[in-house]
Amino acid sequence: MKLAILSRQPDSYSTMRLHLAALDRGHEVDVLDTLRFAIDLAGDEPDMQYRSDPIDDYDAVIPRIGASITYFGTAVVRQFEQMDVYTPNTSNGIANSRDKLRAIQIMSRHEIGMPATAFARTREDVLPAIERVGGAPVVIKLLEGTQGIGVILAPDTRVASAIIETLQSAKQNVLIQAFVSESKGRDVRALVVGDRVVGAMRRTAVGDEFRSNVHRGGTVEAVDLDAEYEETAVRSAQIMGLRVAGVDMLEGADGPLVMEVNSSPGFEGIESATGLDIAGAVIDYVDDQVAFPELDVRQRLTVSTGYGVAELLVREDGSFVGQTIGESGLLDRDISVLTLHRGAQVIPNPRTQRVLEANDRLLCFGRLEEMRDMIPERRRRRTRIRPLPEDPESGRPVDDEAEA
Ligand SMILES: Nc1ncnc2c1ncn2[C@@H]1O[C@H](COP(=O)(O)OP(=O)(O)O)[C@@H](O)[C@H]1O
Ligand SMILES: [Mg+2]
Structure with a gap:
């Protein structure tokens, strides 16, 4: 294959090792400085220049994007994606993982163990947030720190809130995390x-x-x-x-x-x-x-109006239980089942003979209108509803945000 390694440090250990490993295996490989690309959106097709010259036809690109150039670097990777060049790490993946808070938010719904974490902005919310993660000592982290820089252990609540306040006054966002002492x-x-x-x-x-x-x-x-x-x-x-x-x-x-x-x-x-x-x-x-360039499935699948991707639930009391996918009539309603989730099990491309069970979740592509009534109710949270503050004069709740 013809490979490009995006790196600002051709002599660093990791870049050199990738370079040599590719050469050893008989691949053609260039190490390119990420900051020397120019993204070209002038023509009919997405294009790019490198050091002002047209770029070669690469089969794949391996991005090594340092934290200091995340914005430009992910834009270059995104352009390669648009040009159907394979990349093991997508621009979205890189951007999501760069921000510690964003990464934890994304993983938090997938039953991945993580230290208790909170994110708060105002002073009044910081102390309760520290308590929610279990109280001091807590770890305070800059959202985009790396190599251990920007990770601080605060021994008690007073120090913790002082550190957080200082960092916030310097326009740094921080997250608060339980210290895993064990x-x-x-x-x-x-x-x-x-x-x-x-x-x-x-x-x-x-x-x-x-x-x-x-x-x-x-x-x-x-x-x-x-x-x-x-x-x-x-x-x-x-x-x-x-x-x-x-x-x-x-x-x-x-x-x-x-x-x-x-x-x-x-x-x-x-x-x-x-x-x-x-x-x-x-x-x-x-x-x-290399044969499978990264494509944004959702973006490609939903270009046709009225069509989209949805997760459908096989309700316990519904008619689907015990039926096969063929018998369910989904296909006749223009709905294709892409994957079937059953507990922790994932069955890609399930066959029409597959029998449905209660609580199966079907990731489907189809007409949104047909799928509307099969979408499960949103996961309900145990919320405590607090009464709004009342206007002492009228006795009615105050609504400060309404644009009357
Ligand atoms: N919640 C925590 N409890 C205990 N140690 C931690 C915790 N968070 C981070 N550390 C220690 O600090 C190091 C750096 O934290 P990490 O979140 O990986 O930031 P960085 O991106 O700077 O590597 C970790 O490798 C670990 O040794
Ligand atoms: Mg780390």
Whole structure:
């Protein structure tokens, strides 16, 4: 294949290893400076120039986008996606994982263990947020920090709220997280490529430091992951839309707690700890997938008006239970079942002979109007309804926000 590696540091360990691994396997490969692309939306088709010259016809691109150039870097990757060039990590995946809050929000509905986390803006909301994650000590994190910079341990509530206030006054958004003390300055980094963990290491912080990042002096050793940790790492990467990812997990009392999913994991620590050819595994995976450029399924599927994607529920008391997909009449109503979710099981492209069971969830593409009455009710939350403050004069609730 003809491969481009997007990197601003051709001599860095990770970029060099990818470059050599690709050459070793007989691929054509260029290392291109991410900031030297110009995105070209002037013509009929999405295009791009590199150092003002037309770019070659690449089969695949491997993005190594540093945190300081996320905006421009993801724009370049997005342009490659529009040009149908395969990338293991999509622009969306990179952008989502770069922001620690956004990543946790996305993963939070998927039964992935994570340290209790909160995000609050005003002073009055910060103390209750600290209590909600379990009280001090708490970890405070800059949303876009990396390599351990911007991760602070606050021993008590007073210090915590002072730190948060200071950072916010410097226009920095921070999240508040329970300190997982049982992990004792150690964490696990699992390198996910495709649908499997190709290598894992345990990182241990030096001295009384609690951050175990290699850049903070953490030491590394190879580790054999339990199935639970492997599965959590792979699922986290999948949910984030990353096919090459470094998943950081704390070893909590009840199993893995994911802290973050990195889209440009470094290879030096993990290759030296494990002795494995991680870069080679990345190249082999990309070579395997080149035929399938990343496309935004939702965007492509919903261009026809009135059609869309929806998740339908097989109701316990409904007529579908016990019927096959063929008998259900969905196809006659112009609804195709893309995947069937049954508990933790996912059945892609289910056959028409497949018998439906109560509480199956069907991811479908079809006419929105036909699907409307089969969409499950929104998950109801236990909300406490507080009465609105009353206007002392009229006794009616005050509505300050209404544009009367
Ligand atoms: N909630 C936490 N409890 C205990 N240790 C933590 C927690 N969050 C982070 N750490 C430690 O700090 C390190 C850096 O945190 P992380 O969220 O991965 O940020 P970064 O992007 O800077 O690596 C982790 O590798 C871990 O050792
Ligand atoms: Mg980390």
